[in-house]
Amino acid sequence: WNAFRRDYDEVAISAQIDKIVEYELREAGYTYVNVDGAWWNGDYENGIVYRNESTGRFVDPTDKFPNGVKTLSDKAHSKGLKFGWYTSGREAACCCGAEGFEVMKPMSGGNEEIDLELFLEWGIDYLKVDNCGTSKGGGKFSGSSKIMRTWADLLKGTGVVLSNSRFDCMSKKGKNYFSKPPDDDPFQNTYSNKLKTKSFCTKYSNLWRVSIDIRDAWWSVLFNSRAMIGRGKSSGPGHWNDPDMLMVGNGGLNFYENQAHFSLWCVLSAPLLIGVDLRKHSKYSEIVKILGNRAAIAVNQEYDDHAGDRFRVSDDQYKVEEWVKLLGNSELALVVLNAEYEGKVTDYEVELHYKEYAEHLLGSKCFKKIKKKLDEASIRCDVYNIWEDNSSTETNTIVLTLEEHQCSFLRISNCYVENTDEDTCKQQ
Structure with a gap:
């Protein structure tokens, strides 16, 4: 998402699979290739996601994947990789409609079982469930624990990793800390450090967001890393705080900032999800060397009852x-x-x-x-x-x-x- 937003297709995702293998990033530990939002066929001008009227299933997203999603997941699996997918746990999707932030629907709210059945047929190993509401600008957080528990129960025994985004794992009642920084704290991010990670997040999810969406800017790297201060006790094997996907290599950070960004995510035991189009960087580029640094990744992967x-x-x-x-x-x-x-x-x-x-x-x-x-x-x-x-x-x-x-x-x-x-x- 950090690299493509909604502008990707089968060719782009297939290329990432090839580059991960070619650049030896698989051996460094990057084993998931995840497709984010906007994969569906739909009427973007009117905010409609197409579903089959008789089965209720999503229409096969042939606009972006003319050879079928299963073809991509099969390719990933044949290369020793795993395949991830995205949905929204509520009625609407978190992106892409012409009229606002959350106007693409219907998504998986109320359609959980039929959607998961389809996703498993497509061969997914990882599912990102977003917490979008039905209004613009971030939606409502009520019922978050129920949504997370529903997906956790459905995924039991499947081996699929559950990633939750924009859930109120750290918010106070009546406030949405994912839409933008508070006006009185635009840079330092002291607000989130006062909020405890809620127990339902650690109980039902493998990873969950603790910050606003990362931007391709130094202030955002600092802001999201500081959202992790004091949260180490809620992280551990099988459940991790997530300050969002990596921005390394997208152009908004200089060399030192890219290194520092990656270093912070490593020392904080954050999930390392590459967010750059690898076709833009060669195997021996500075960016790939940062992303593939084995000593840095070793720090990220080690855990001795302290997440950083x-x-x-x-x-x-x-x-x-x-x-x-x-x-x-x-x-x-x-x-x-x-x-x-x-x-x-x-x-x-x-x-x-x-x-x-x-x-x-x-x-x-x-x-x-x-x-x-x-x-x-x-x-x-x-x-x-x-x-x-x-x-x-x-x-x-x-x-x-x-x-x-x-x-x-x-x-x-x-x-x-x-x-x-x-x-x-x-x-x-």
């Missing part, structure tokens, strides 16, 4: 952000980001003495021994810089230089305390 969060913002004019994910084996992934300062930040120091860092990196036994004298300890760690692809050994601090909107994506491991008598703190 923003740890701190420096209390100086630079406001450098540190985003952290605790990994197994006393390792730690860290994204250090020059998010908003208009210029280069030089000699920024990441301190390894922070209690939250040191306790995880050194282990609880060592930390208990030295915590009263933590500031005096000499902590030595191996540091791997993911984007620069180099390793170093650092003591107490990691010194970085960051261009405007640049990040350093670090993996820190093998930490110990130098010159100590405590056996639990020595180099192993």
